[in-house]
Amino acid sequence: MPPHQDSFRQPFLLRRSEWALVLAIVVAVGLTALLDANHSYATRPLESLRDIARNTALLGIFALGATVVIIAGGIDLSAGSMIALSGTVCATTMLALAPVEMMGFKPVGPAVVAVACAASLLAGFLVGTLHSWLITAIRLPPFIATLATLVGLRSFARALCESATSALTPTKSALVNVADPLFKTVRDNVWIPVAMFGVLACITWLILTRTVLGRHIGALGGNEQAARLAGIRTDNVKWFAYCFGAMTAALAGLFYVANESVSAPVNQGRGHELNAIAAAVVGGCSLAGGVGTVPGTVLGAIFLRVVIDAVSKIIKTGADVYEGLIVGIVVVMAVTLGQVGQMAKGGRKLLPGSLGLCAIPTLAILSGAIVAMTAGPRAGASVAGASVVLLWLLRAWENSRTPASSM
Amino acid sequence: MNHDNHEVKKDAAPHAVCMRGITKRFPGVVALEDMSLDVRPGELHAICGENGAGKSTLVKILSGVYQPDGGTLEIGGEMVRFVCTRDAEHAGVAIIHQELALVEELSVAANVFLGREKRTALGLVDDRAMAAECAQLLESLECRIAPDVRTGNLRVGDQQLVEIAKALSLHASIVVMDEPTSALTESESARLERTIAKLLARGTTILYISHKMGEVFRLADRITVLRDGRHVRTVNRADTSPEEITGWMVGRKIADRPASAPRVRGKQLLEVRNLCLPWPEHPRGYRLSDISLSLCAGEILGVAGLMGAGRTELLETLFGAGQSNWTGDILLEGRRVRFLHPREACDRRIAMVSEDRKRLGLFPDLDVAGNVSVCSLHEALYGGLLSRSGEDALVAGSVRETGVKTPSLHAPIMGLSGGNQQKCIIGRWLLTRPDILLLDDPTRGIDVGAKAELYTLIDQLCRNGMGVILTSSELPELLSLADRIIVLAEGRLTAEFSRSEATEAKIMAAATG
Ligand SMILES: Nc1ncnc2c1ncn2[C@@H]1O[C@H](COP(=O)(O)OP(=O)(O)OP(=O)(O)O)[C@@H](O)[C@H]1O
Ligand SMILES: [Mg+2]
Numbered sequence: 001m002p003p004h005q006d007s008f009r010q011p012f013l014l015r016r017s018e019w020a021l022v023l024a025i026v027v028a029v030g031l032t033a034l035l036d037a038n039h040s041y042a043t044r045p046l047e048s049l050r051d052i053a054r055n056t057a058l059l060g061i062f063a064l065g066a067t068v069v070i071i072a073g074g075i076d077l078s079a080g081s082m083i084a085l086s087g088t089v090c091a092t093t094m095l096a097l098a099p100v101e102m103m104g105f106k107p108v109g110p111a112v113v114a115v116a117c118a119a120s121l122l123a124g125f126l127v128g129t130l131h132s133w134l135i136t137a138i139r140l141p142p143f144i145a146t147l148a149t150l151v152g153l154r155s156f157a158r159a160l161c162e163s164a165t166s167a168l169t170p171t172k173s174a175l176v177n178v179a180d181p182l183f184k185t186v187r188d189n190v191w192i193p194v195a196m197f198g199v200l201a202c203i204t205w206l207i208l209t210r211t212v213l214g215r216h217i218g219a220l221g222g223n224e225q226a227a228r229l230a231g232i233r234t235d236n237v238k239w240f241a242y243c244f245g246a247m248t249a250a251l252a253g254l255f256y257v258a259n260e261s262v263s264a265p266v267n268q269g270r271g272h273e274l275n276a277i278a279a280a281v282v283g284g285c286s287l288a289g290g291v292g293t294v295p296g297t298v299l300g301a302i303f304l305r306v307v308i309d310a311v312s313k314i315i316k317t318g319a320d321v322y323e324g325l326i327v328g329i330v331v332v333m334a335v336t337l338g339q340v341g342q343m344a345k346g347g348r349k350l351l352p353g354s355l356g357l358c359a360i361p362t363l364a365i366l367s368g369a370i371v372a373m374t375a376g377p378r379a380g381a382s383v384a385g386a387s388v389v390l391l392w393l394l395r396a397w398e399n400s401r402t403p404a405s406s407m
Numbered sequence: 408m409n410h411d412n413h414e415v416k417k418d419a420a421p422h423a424v425c426m427r428g429i430t431k432r433f434p435g436v437v438a439l440e441d442m443s444l445d446v447r448p449g450e451l452h453a454i455c456g457e458n459g460a461g462k463s464t465l466v467k468i469l470s471g472v473y474q475p476d477g478g479t480l481e482i483g484g485e486m487v488r489f490v491c492t493r494d495a496e497h498a499g500v501a502i503i504h505q506e507l508a509l510v511e512e513l514s515v516a517a518n519v520f521l522g523r524e525k526r527t528a529l530g531l532v533d534d535r536a537m538a539a540e541c542a543q544l545l546e547s548l549e550c551r552i553a554p555d556v557r558t559g560n561l562r563v564g565d566q567q568l569v570e571i572a573k574a575l576s577l578h579a580s581i582v583v584m585d586e587p588t589s590a591l592t593e594s595e596s597a598r599l600e601r602t603i604a605k606l607l608a609r610g611t612t613i614l615y616i617s618h619k620m621g622e623v624f625r626l627a628d629r630i631t632v633l634r635d636g637r638h639v640r641t642v643n644r645a646d647t648s649p650e651e652i653t654g655w656m657v658g659r660k661i662a663d664r665p666a667s668a669p670r671v672r673g674k675q676l677l678e679v680r681n682l683c684l685p686w687p688e689h690p691r692g693y694r695l696s697d698i699s700l701s702l703c704a705g706e707i708l709g710v711a712g713l714m715g716a717g718r719t720e721l722l723e724t725l726f727g728a729g730q731s732n733w734t735g736d737i738l739l740e741g742r743r744v745r746f747l748h749p750r751e752a753c754d755r756r757i758a759m760v761s762e763d764r765k766r767l768g769l770f771p772d773l774d775v776a777g778n779v780s781v782c783s784l785h786e787a788l789y790g791g792l793l794s795r796s797g798e799d800a801l802v803a804g805s806v807r808e809t810g811v812k813t814p815s816l817h818a819p820i821m822g823l824s825g826g827n828q829q830k831c832i833i834g835r836w837l838l839t840r841p842d843i844l845l846l847d848d849p850t851r852g853i854d855v856g857a858k859a860e861l862y863t864l865i866d867q868l869c870r871n872g873m874g875v876i877l878t879s880s881e882l883p884e885l886l887s888l889a890d891r892i893i894v895l896a897e898g899r900l901t902a903e904f905s906r907s908e909a910t911e912a913k914i915m916a917a918a919t920g
Contacts, residue, residue: 008435008774008817210792212784215773219781222772229728229767230782230835231753290772 014295017284017338021299025306032310040313050190052302052309057190057197058255059272060301063279064204065248067297070280071208072241073221073289074135074142079249079276081153082127083269086120086253088157091176091263092164093119099168105179113182117254124250127153128243135242136235150273157265175264178257186258193255200248205294217241221289271324278327279304282334304330315374325370351395360391421484423448423581423612424469429478431464431636433822435814438464439636442478446581451603451613453623453644456633457656457854458826459812462616463505465633466583469614470502471495482581493522501579503570505586505616505825505852506765511559516541518558519573544572547605549598563763564590564714564880571599575606582606583614586825588622589852590762592713592880593915600626618826618854619881620649632656657856670866670890673704675740676843676874677725682735684717684724684898694720695733695898702843702874707865709889710878711914716895718878719762722845725876726759727752753782758841760833762848762878768832769820776802776816779831783838805834810860825852833861837868844868846877850884862888882911894918 283300372380471489727746
């Protein structure tokens with residue numbers, strides 16, 4: 001049946017859901033430009049762009065790692081701690097090699113910086129190896145193995161920082177300042193992390209779509225037992241995936257150190273692993289494994305940062321307070337919208353039975369509370385009321401469309 | 408049986424199932440077009456058709472899995488519209504799916520009663536009552552599966568029996584069986600047939616899909632033939648013959664396989680001496696005990712045996728896919744080997760088509776091309792990168808060779824019919840051009856015409872110097888294909904026959920003995 005041949009081929013450039021993300025990004029940017037009282041997109045476009053680009057690149061770099069791990073059927077919860085560890089390894093290495101310059105906030109020289117960065121990436125490789133060993137040899141579920149390193153690595157990074165500072169400097173400290181001009185250059189030139197992100201995205205895309213290894217990653221994520229029986233060395237594929245995940249996090253950690261001119265293992269990258277996973281999921285990855293694309297994740301990361309930026313521009317005060325909330329809502333919305341077509345066709349309901357009944361006030365209280373906190377109690381109350389009415393109408397419409405199933 | 412009753416009531420009683428003008432489309436395919444079907448109450452109605460003819464789609468509509476794009480459905484004279492399988496269960500329709508749908512982590516009893524768990528007086532789950540009733544159901548199927556074992560630990564044949572028990576536990580008035588015996592050997596099928604007789608005696612209506620003509624002609628009252636999603640005709644079993652049915656199925660006459668010249672045996676490829684595979688947690692103590700066999704180039708070695716006899720374990724051990732704590736010798740072209748991973752076996756040009764395509768074969772997220780090419784991707788490399796066109800060329804050849812029916816090379820594999828999925832997996836391994844091909848029940852779910860083509864293909868490959876070890880749940884298949892047949896019973900090798908000596912009776916005696 002050759003006429004259908006093309007309908008199954010991968011569409012040009014992006015899939016449908018990815019074009020939808022592009023559209024969503026454009027809409028988010030447009031809304032911000034309209035609703036922002038300071039009109040910062042119009043008055044200071046370059047500055048805004050630089051901000052978003054930097055944040056997107058930093059998130060995107062290790063979101064690519066998360067994507068590979070997720071497609072391989074795993075999960076890496078430890079990326080945030082890996083970022084902290086990578087920064088600490090980099091800073092303490094420089095401290096050990098050039099203590100006088102580091103303490104005097106003087107340049108340490110490119111050779112020392114190169115060694116320190118290599119040490120960080122090596123740390124990423126080792127952590128990735130540890131993960132895959134725990135998962136393949138000890139047979140821990142990936143969630144548990146990386147949950148252990150999520151808490152363990154941060155504590156390890158802090159201990160490393162404190163023992164290194166107490167041994168090499170007069171005072172024990174939980175952070176190390178990094179003042180080398182090379183790091184300053186990276187901080188002041190946004191194109192460097194952006195270019196790094198772009199190159200890494202291309203490499204990842206090439207690996208996933210055009211190499212045997214990439215095909216094996218997808219196969220492993222889809223059906224591990226079948227992959228083994230097809231002669232795929234699944235343990236090695238996992239090893240690659242987790243090392244890729246940890247090393248991209250290590251790379252991101254270096255950029256965080258440059259950005260903040262300090263390595264602070266207590267807080268650097270805290271919670272970021274979830275943003276990376278969120279970017280991948282918004283971009284179309286399935287946590288069941290086997291499904292996901294690089295363009296999807298890149299767009300997912302951009303979308304996430306654009307929305308966070310939009311809210312901080314529109315709400316002004318305490319935007320970081322709402323960051324988690326926004327990420328949460330975006331993830332739920334993105335995955336829900338991905339299924340809307342399917343729902344309409346399969347006759348599935350959004351608000352079924354008594355669960356749906358209880359979901360109506362839950363959603364109304366949530367939306368009302370958010371609006372009340374940002375725009376005052378009056379607005380909150382009316383939004384809550386409107387939500388109840390709208391959801392009730394939706395439920396009534398759903399019930400009228402498909403009568404309670406025949407018994 | 409109570410056949411006469413029906414003849415009398417035929418006009419008075421409403422049809423058990425009445426489908427009118429049912430149409431179902433999937434992206435790129437019309438699975439069913441204007442399909443009508445009447446099933447009389449209390450009859451066993453067989454449905455035949457090639458792979459992809461639309462049989463499973465038809466019964467999935469009947470059991471609420473799919474909603475039709477058009478047409479009407481009546482059960483017992485009442486118009487119904489099923490939104491989900493629960494609706495169908497309430498209307499008295501139970502289905503045994505072709506693709507097994509059990510929760511691997513749960514026990515057998517929990518699977519049988521999934522969603523309808525029994526409760527104690529306190530409202531807690533009553534495991535004991537469920538286990539007891541489940542044991543009874545399995546008893547009535549005459550099989551020895553403990554209700555409390557983890558379902559994922561069962562072989563596919565046993566899982567099929569659990570599916571059957573699950574459908575029986577519903578006490579439905581209409582039972583739909585979609586290839587229930589595809590993974591069962593003769594004696595398990597015979598038990599199922601006895602159960603079916605009991606159901607019919609109780610007045611249950613049965614819809615029965617099978618590619619095994621013998622079964623269909625033993626069991627059916629009437630037979631409906633589908634071709635390309637359309638109804639071809641419905642006939643009384645007594646008025647037709649298997650040849651006529653297959654003729655309608657494919658729309659032409661299938662040429663009988665020409666009595667071919669005997670194959671020439673080449674050099675010895677594989678020798679197994681005193682192979683033992685321990686099984687400490689089982690009273691028997693071993694999965695395989697003292698197996699010796701040999702395989703030459705250009706030869707097909709058949710392995711017969713009941714379920715649980717160790718056929719799959721034997722093949723998995725040879726392929727390096729099972730446990731590696733076996734003792735004895737495996738010699739490949741005279742040299743000792745011990746494969747610890749299937750990769751090592753692949754590197755020595757061994758291929759294996761496993762019995763359970765869904766769990767051990769398919770990659771649900773890859774398309775047809777990805778599934779077929781996964782073992783031979785290195786042939787589609789140009790400068791270290793995969794070439795799409797190279798891969799497509801590779802796959803297109805294979806798809807043509809094995810006769811896969813698919814709307815596109817890039818269609819999702821899970822959209823293919825069961826038999827076509829199986830052909831994709833066979834094609835995957837043939838692409839690796841193996842010296843030794845291990846086939847574990849390779850024609851499971853493949854239609855009559857395609858089977859004949861596959862036999863010819865295997866025969867051809869053998870003539871070109873490949874050695875094949877074949878297991879099958881169908882003895883006629885082994886008898887017609889294999890040069891020699893070894894018989895396993897409870898992990899031991901109990902007999903070896905040459906082609907001329909072997910008969911079904913002798914093999915059955917050795918397999919149960
Ligand atoms: N979920 C689906 N998505 C897309 N196409 C489908 C789907 N299910 C079935 N089809 C298509 O519908 C057609 C009929 O499939 P069906 O599974 O009913 O065949 P079948 O007669 O049961 O074959 P078999 O003997 O191999 O089991 C096939 O061409 C198949 O590709
Ligand atoms: Mg089918």
